[in-house]
Amino acid sequence: MINKLVENIKKTNAPVVVGLDPMLSYVPKFITDKAYAEYGETLEGAAEAIWQFNKGIVDATYDLIPAVKPQIAMYEQFGIPGLAAFKKTVDYCKEKGLVVIGDIKRGDIGSTSSAYAIGHVGKVQVGSKTYVPFDEDFVTVNPYLGTDGVKPFIDVCKETKKGIFVLVKTSNPSSGEFQDREVDGKPLYEIVGEMVDKWGKDHMGDDYSYVGAVVGATYPEMGKVLRDIMPKTYILVPGYGAQGGKAADLKPYFNEDGLGAIVNSSRGIICAYKQDTYGNFAEENYADASRAAVEYMIKDINSIF
């Protein structure tokens, strides 16, 4: 899947990923009205609304982008129906040829980490039958529990040729509380980065490893250091746009070949119709606004090369 991700990026000339992180408040009224008319103001109604919202955005942008990153928390908050909408979104995006990065930030140990891996990027055995429960191409993984937590994901991914992105340095203001603490003369995130590089050597694609890293756009000087520590690692970069990261700051995350990083934008794309930046779009045309925002973002990111 890392090869497919690289291929999709080359094909679209767009090192960007659209974050499908729908809040109900993002969904235009004509969509929620229709969903509630059919399912009532229920969890099923909310799930239908976010699914229809997503579908509109995917239909309007899939030809421009290599990948999407649905954030499972936004679906999980609507319970089982919400998670069914997550699955529907994953499946639909894959049908459209997109690489799907499940932003699930799971992490546990041993057989428990295996179970998460099986559920999201693996296969589960039931009697004599095999099933693929959620079927993302990549998932994000939290490294706080160490190798015991990450290795089971890699083992499952080796079988299915799927991959992970390990949280190294996150984009949020308080990420430094633990991640920046100095250990043996260097910050903890560098030590995690070294481990990602090591884990990745064990599961390589053609040019890049199946073990990627998450490094926030909001810390470009750290991005530069981590790029050097993890030369074969694809870096998933959140924090562009709404969180304050600028295109000019993103150069250090890329390798000389213009590859090695993929930049996420969520609100900036899926809520584009609420902003003036891309022209005045009516609610009904929210998906066109998302397309305009994607086009703008691709141009903006590519301006750094």
Add this chain to the structure above:
Amino acid sequence: MINKLVENIKKTNAPVVVGLDPMLSYVPKFITDKAYAEYGETLEGAAEAIWQFNKGIVDATYDLIPAVKPQIAMYEQFGIPGLAAFKKTVDYCKEKGLVVIGDIKRGDIGSTSSAYAIGHVGKVQVGSKTYVPFDEDFVTVNPYLGTDGVKPFIDVCKETKKGIFVLVKTSNPSSGEFQDREVDGKPLYEIVGEMVDKWGKDHMGDDYSYVGAVVGATYPEMGKVLRDIMPKTYILVPGYGAQGGKAADLKPYFNEDGLGAIVNSSRGIICAYKQDTYGNFAEENYADASRAAVEYMIKDINSIF
């Protein structure tokens, strides 16, 4: 809920929690046969099997114990039907008067952490209606993203009077890779422990905080230090039994009042029928074996006081 947890522990005189972490291989054949006969060898069949397995164990032990800790990964691996079995298990345990600790180890930032909190220990708004999607009493939270990741959980928990257990020092062999790294002359887990103490002061029950900590049974000397750093924090202790933690090692996790800690056992209880320790139980009597194992565990833990 921290008050109810303390009350349940006093009532049962059992500072133990049963980890409901079912693997299909744990489920006796007579249960899977029945489930597959009804639903086929499908995800629904697997989910039915683990739900029936859980129900048997809960029915056989609920009067002895204060709390259960279902591990969501074990359900998530069976996709949507598995997660529905998780919800059914949570609801059933609550009906039986048990405190339910959802072992979900979630952690993200801002509105995303809020969404997880809303889904598991909060309420979600859909139009004019409000729903409680998963309804655990506590959830486990990963602190790697710092205060931005933890605070949204606490905010939601304040409204619902529910709580969290923050991963501080986990029970697995490689937990030290990052958690033990020395920062300003002390290991990272102590710094996380200090933050847990600080976060907890903001959300106190009668005697203990709603912000608990996870500290593995396998590191008793660290348990002692963390007990002192977090005097008002309930400590959830995994790693007893199958992972090698012994009762004699657990004293440092408790306060003078015999409270302040709750010890988890998963495989040791739910797979008791596969062991010789509690007598020879036939598969049909797996739940009786679990009851015997719980009785043994309570006696074992209480022997340290």
